[in-house]
Amino acid sequence: MTDSTGRSDPRVLVLADDLTGANATAVRFARRGMRTLVTGGPPRACVSAPDVLVLDLATRHLPAEQAARRVVAGASVFPDAPLVTKRVDSTLRGNPGAETAALLHVLDARPGPPVRALVVPAHPEAGGTTEGGIQLVHGVPIAAGEVGRDPLCPVTSSCVIEAFGVIERPIVHVPLDVVRGDASGLARALGDPGARVLVCDAVTEADVETLALTAAAAALGGEVRWLPVDPGPFGAALVGALGAVPTGAPVLGVAGSLSRLSRDQIAETQRRLGARWLDVGDAPDPVRVAADLVALARTGAALTGIRTRIPDRIDPMRAARLPVLLGEVVKRALAAAPFAGVYATGGDIAGAVCTALGADGLAVETEVQPLVVAGRLVGGSHDGLPFAAKGGLVGDAHAAVACVLHLRMSATVQATAPTAIAIREIVRDR
Numbered sequence: 001m002t003d004s005t006g007r008s009d010p011r012v013l014v015l016a017d018d019l020t021g022a023n024a025t026a027v028r029f030a031r032r033g034m035r036t037l038v039t040g041g042p043p044r045a046c047v048s049a050p051d052v053l054v055l056d057l058a059t060r061h062l063p064a065e066q067a068a069r070r071v072v073a074g075a076s077v078f079p080d081a082p083l084v085t086k087r088v089d090s091t092l093r094g095n096p097g098a099e100t101a102a103l104l105h106v107l108d109a110r111p112g113p114p115v116r117a118l119v120v121p122a123h124p125e126a127g128g129t130t131e132g133g134i135q136l137v138h139g140v141p142i143a144a145g146e147v148g149r150d151p152l153c154p155v156t157s158s159c160v161i162e163a164f165g166v167i168e169r170p171i172v173h174v175p176l177d178v179v180r181g182d183a184s185g186l187a188r189a190l191g192d193p194g195a196r197v198l199v200c201d202a203v204t205e206a207d208v209e210t211l212a213l214t215a216a217a218a219a220l221g222g223e224v225r226w227l228p229v230d231p232g233p234f235g236a237a238l239v240g241a242l243g244a245v246p247t248g249a250p251v252l253g254v255a256g257s258l259s260r261l262s263r264d265q266i267a268e269t270q271r272r273l274g275a276r277w278l279d280v281g282d283a284p285d286p287v288r289v290a291a292d293l294v295a296l297a298r299t300g301a302a303l304t305g306i307r308t309r310i311p312d313r314i315d316p317m318r319a320a321r322l323p324v325l326l327g328e329v330v331k332r333a334l335a336a337a338p339f340a341g342v343y344a345t346g347g348d349i350a351g352a353v354c355t356a357l358g359a360d361g362l363a364v365e366t367e368v369q370p371l372v373v374a375g376r377l378v379g380g381s382h383d384g385l386p387f388a389a390k391g392g393l394v395g396d397a398h399a400a401v402a403c404v405l406h407l408r409m410s411a412t413v414q415a416t417a418p419t420a421i422a423i424r425e426i427v428r429d430r
Contacts, residue, residue, distance in 0.1 A: 010037075010050055010051060010053035010078060011051050011082055011083065011239075012034070012081065012082070013075070013078050013081035013085070014026075014029075014052060014054040014055065014085045014087050014235065015074045015075060015086055015103065016055065016056050016087035017056075017059045017060040017067075017089065017094045017095070018058060018059075018060045018089075019058070021087055021231065021232070022054045022087065023038055025054055025231070026038045026052070026054045027232075028236035029051070029054075029239065030052075032236055032239065032409065035052070036050055036051065036052040036054065037054065039053070039054070039056070040056045053078065053081075055077065057070045058070075059071065059094065059095060059099060060093060060094035060095070060153060061152055064097075065098070067094070067095040068101065069102075071102045071103055072103075083226075083228075083238075083239065083242075085228040085229070086099060086228070087230070087231065087232060087235070088100075088121065088230065088231060089231060090121055090126060090128035091135070091137060091142045091147040091155060092121065092135055092147075092163045093147055093155055094153060096164060096229070097164040097165060100117055100119075100164060100227070100229050101166060101167045104169070104196070107225065107227060112225050113222055114196075114225065115224075115226075116195065116198065116224050116225070117164075117167075117196065117197040117198070118198050118211075118226050118228055118229065118234070119197060119198065119199045119229040119230070120208060120230045121160055121230060121231060122201075122203065122207070122231075122233070123230075124203065124204050124205050124207075125205065126231075129203045130160060130200070130202055131201055131203060132175065132176075132201065133159060133173045133175075133199060134159060134160070136158070141158035143155050143158040160173075161199055169196035170195050170196055170197070171197040171198075171199060172192055172195035172197070172199070173199050173200075173201075174189045174199065175201050176201035176202070176207070179200060179201055179202060179207050179211060180207065182271060182274075183274060186210070187214050190211075190218060191224075202234075204402065205233065205402065205406075206398055206401055206402035206406075208233050208237050209237045209406070210272070210401075211234060212238045212240065212241040213302075215241070216238060216241035219242065220242065240409040241408075249338045249339055249340040250300075250304045250340060251302065251303045251304075251305075251339060251342070251343050251404045251408060252293070252297075252303075252305060252330060252333060252334065252339040252341070252342050252343070253269070253305025253344075253345075253400075253404075254305055254306055254307075254326050254330055254342070254343070254349055254353060255277075255306070255307040255349070256307075256322065256323060256326055256345070256348065256349035256392075257345050257346035257349070257391070257392025258308065258392070259392040259393055261394075261395070262392045265395065265397060265398075265400035265401075266307060268400060269303055269400045272401050273303055273404060275303040275304070276296050276301040276303070276305075277307050278292055278296060278306045278307070279306075279308075281308075281309060282318045282319070282322055283321070284322075284325050284326070284329065286325055286328035286332055289329045290328075290329045290333045290336065291336075293305075294333055294336045294337045297337050298337075302408065303404045308326075323346075323352035324352055324356070326349055326353070327349075327352035327353045327354075327355060328356055331353075331357055334357070334382060340386065340408050341385060341387060341407030341408070341411055342386070342407075343388045343400065344387070344388070344390075345390050345392060346392050347389075347391050347392075350389035354387075357380045358379065359378060359383075360378045360380070361377075362387055362389070363375045363376050363377075365410075366406070368388060368399070368402050368406050369395045369396065370394075372388070372395045372399050372402070373388070373389060373390070374387065374388040374403060374410070375387060386406075386411055388403040390403070
């Protein structure tokens with residue numbers, strides 16, 4: 001929407017408590033292909049709004065009441081931004097409770113479904129995790145670490161709920177076993193009608209993205225408006241999920257490894273994501289299997305795939321031919337139906353798939369887990385397709401789930417890398 005000055009509102013307004021955190025949060029959105037601006041006040045010369053505007057309100061060391069007033073003023077700058085998020089420090093320094101309470105009050109007054117704060121303070125990439133409602137950095141409760149001795153803003157408790165205790169609303173804790181449990185259980189937990197603030201455990205990036213996908217489904221269903229409260233990873237993941245969920249395109253999986261670890265990883269995708277897998281033998285018919293795979297993709301599962309079920313003893317010639325046949329299955333399936341990306345386990349399988357698709361190679365973008373890489377195919381008929389690959393003996397039990405979640409998010413990101421622009425301006429109390 002454009003105001004009387006001709007300035008348009010951003011899609012996402014992030015209210016941050018300091019510049020370092022504002023910049024770190026901006027990077028998370030920029031990675032997902034969103035034009036992101038960091039500033040200390042309304043951009044004076046920016047008529048065409050960025051996708052994401054991160055306002056550094058410099059509230060971390062202010063008294064709680066003054067910080068709350070500044071947050072209210074910041075939220076009023078762009079009142080029509082579709083999504084507002086509250087950036088808080090992953091060590092819970094500053095005034096996270098007072099600022100969240102103030103922002104909830106502002107958003108409650110705007111039309112729409114009920115507003116709930118979804119607090120996900122984990123920042124796994126920086127060593128910040130939440131377990132049992134306790135905030136940790138590299139496994140150490142925050143109050144027992146350096147921030148507990150911070151001369152300006154010491155943290156006296158590692159309990160996340162205590163940090164938000166000033167909010168006079170029911171606060172519910174969502175434990176890690178629920179986050180990592182079946183999708184329906186997590187949806188029920190986030191949909192608790194008695195909760196206005198939910199504090200969620202998360203240890204890995206996959207946990208954060210699982211929460212984002214489930215929260216996005218509730219928001220898109222018109223059940224709730226979320227106020228993400230986090231250090232950056234969850235807010236960016238939620239925006240990505242809000243773009244990913246409507247497409248309904250599943251990830252296409254192909255598993256040729258016979259290792260026990262690979263089988264456990266596949267089982268985890270079934271348990272956590274409701275993935276659907278087809279079993280094939282040592283000489284699959286690409287035409288028939290591809291048709292079955294496309295039909296399975298229409299069921300709405302997050303991942304549909306093929307996995308080998310072959311005898312302990314296999315003819316060497318058939319073993320050598322199997323990756324080629326699986327690659328042909330993937331090629332035919334991609335030609336017949338939309339998929340968010342491809343997940344391949346087994347080095348020879350990943351190579352055969354790339355060859356079948358005519359790709360020149362893989363533009364590696366990230367390491368989802370150690371030795372588990374993801375990026376985009378380069379060249380061929382599926383240039384730019386998100387692709388993740390791992391060996392059969394690589395990754396932990398959650399590796400396949402992490403890859404699927406990453407690929408679904410990547411499907412919404414433009415192939416070109418954006419730039420996050422950081423501008424520091426002086427903010428005065430309003």
